[in-house]
Amino acid sequence: WCKLAYWEYRTRVGRLYAVHEASVNIFCELPWGSGFCLAQLPAAYRSCAVRRARGKIGRGLLLSREPGGVWAYNRSEHPIFVSSPTLSPPGACGLTVLKVLPGYSAKVFDYEWAGDRGGWQLPGEGPCDPHSIRISFAKGWGPCYSRQFITSCPCWLEVLLN
Template sequence: MFRRRALRRRLAAGGAPAMADDQLRKLVRALDEGAVGQTCVPGSSPLLLAATRTFRFPDLKDLADLRRLPHCTERQCCNPYHYGRLCEPETPPPPYCRFAMDDLKPKEHGENTKDARRTDHERLATGSLATDGEERQSWETEWCRLAYWELARRVGRQFGVRVRAVDVFGGGGGACGSGRHGLCLDALDTKEPQVEQVRKTRAKIGLGVTLSLESDGVWLYNRSQEPVFVSSPALDAAAAKALLVWRVAPGHCLCIFDPASPPPPTTLPHVGPVDPRSVRISFAKGWGPKYSRRDVTACPCWLEVLLAPPS
C-alpha cells in the first residue's frame, strides 16, 4: 500500500491524471516485470507520458517519439516498457541521429566515435554472406530469413520468419527466454568452443532485439541493456561512398528497411555489389575503419537479416 501511494505521488508530480486503484495495481505489476513483462495497462496519453518520463526516458518531450512494440495488445497501453523510443536518421547529412550516437564510449582498443558510423566492408564478399551456398529461391511465405554469426563463422542454419514479429534473444534458462518465440541463440548448437570475446558478448544479449514487419517498413526494437549496431542499405545517404553503421541505444527502435521503397542495387569501390536486401546487426559491439573491428565479420555476435525478394 505504501509503495502504491509513493508511486501515485511520483506520477502526479510528473503530470499524470488521477488513477483508479485497479489501474495503479496493473502499473505496479508492469513496472516489476520490466522489459520482459507482458502486462498491458490501459490508460490515457498523459499517464503514458508521465510514466515513461518517470521510469524510462526523463528527457522525453512528446509521445510522437515513441512507438508501441508489436507484442503489446492494448492500443492505449500505458506500460512504459511496451514502447521503444524512435531513433531516426537525420537529414541532411552528416548521417547520424541524435539518439543513435549519444553516449558512445571513447571505446576500447582505440575505437573512435567520430568514424564509428562508417564501414568500408573490406572483407565482405559480393552479395550476402549468410547464404553460404544455400539457395534463396523458394521463399514461400517467409518475409525474411535470419543467419546468426560469431565472428566469421555462421552458427546454425538459416531461420525462416513467417510471423509478423520475431524475437532474437539469449536464453541461458533465465527469464529472458520464457514465453518468447523466435530465435533463441543459446539453443543453437555451436559445436565449436566459444572464444572469450564471443562468450562475454553472448552473456550481454539478454532480451536482444525484436524485428517486426509493419505497414511502414521493417522495424528493429532494441530490448537489451546494450546498444546494437545496424548496417542497412536503406539507411544510407544517397551520396554515401560506403555503408553506414547506426548505433541503436537500449530501449530505442529504428526502421531498418521499407519494402515499399527498397534501395537500388549498390556497388562500392573495391568491394563490388552489395546486397540491397541484407541488413547486418551486431550485438554490443560496433565496427568501422577506426575501430579495432574493421567490418562486421570481426564482431563477436551478429545477425544477418535476409529480406525476401519482391514478389
C-alpha cells in the same frame, strides 16, 4: 518475410531461421518468449570474446515487418549496431552503421527507398545483399571503431529479406 543467419565473427552458426510471423524475438537465453533463441544453436568452440558478447544479448531485440519497412526494437541492456543499404545516403562511401540504444527502436530497412534505388551499387566490404540487414550485438564496427567490418564482431545477425 525473412530468414535469419547468426554469425560469430566469420563463421555462421546453425541453420537459417525462417520467419513467417510479422515480428520475431531474437534473444540469447530462455525464457524470453518465443522466437529465435541463440542458446539453442550448436555449441561449437566459442572464444572468450564471443562468450562475453553473447552474455550481453539478454532479451535481445524484436524485429518487426511493418507497413513501409522493417523496425528493430532493442530489448537488451546494451546497444545494438545496425547496417542496411537503406540507412546509407545516396553516394555514401560506405554503409552507415546505426547505434540503437537500449529501449529504443529504429526503422532499419525502408521498402520504398529500396524499390526506388533499382540496380544500386553497394559500398563496403565484400558482397552484400541489397535486401539484407546486419545487426551486431553490443559491438560496433566501421570507421569509428577498431573493427572495420562486421565480420570482426563476435556476435552478429544477418537478416535476409524475401
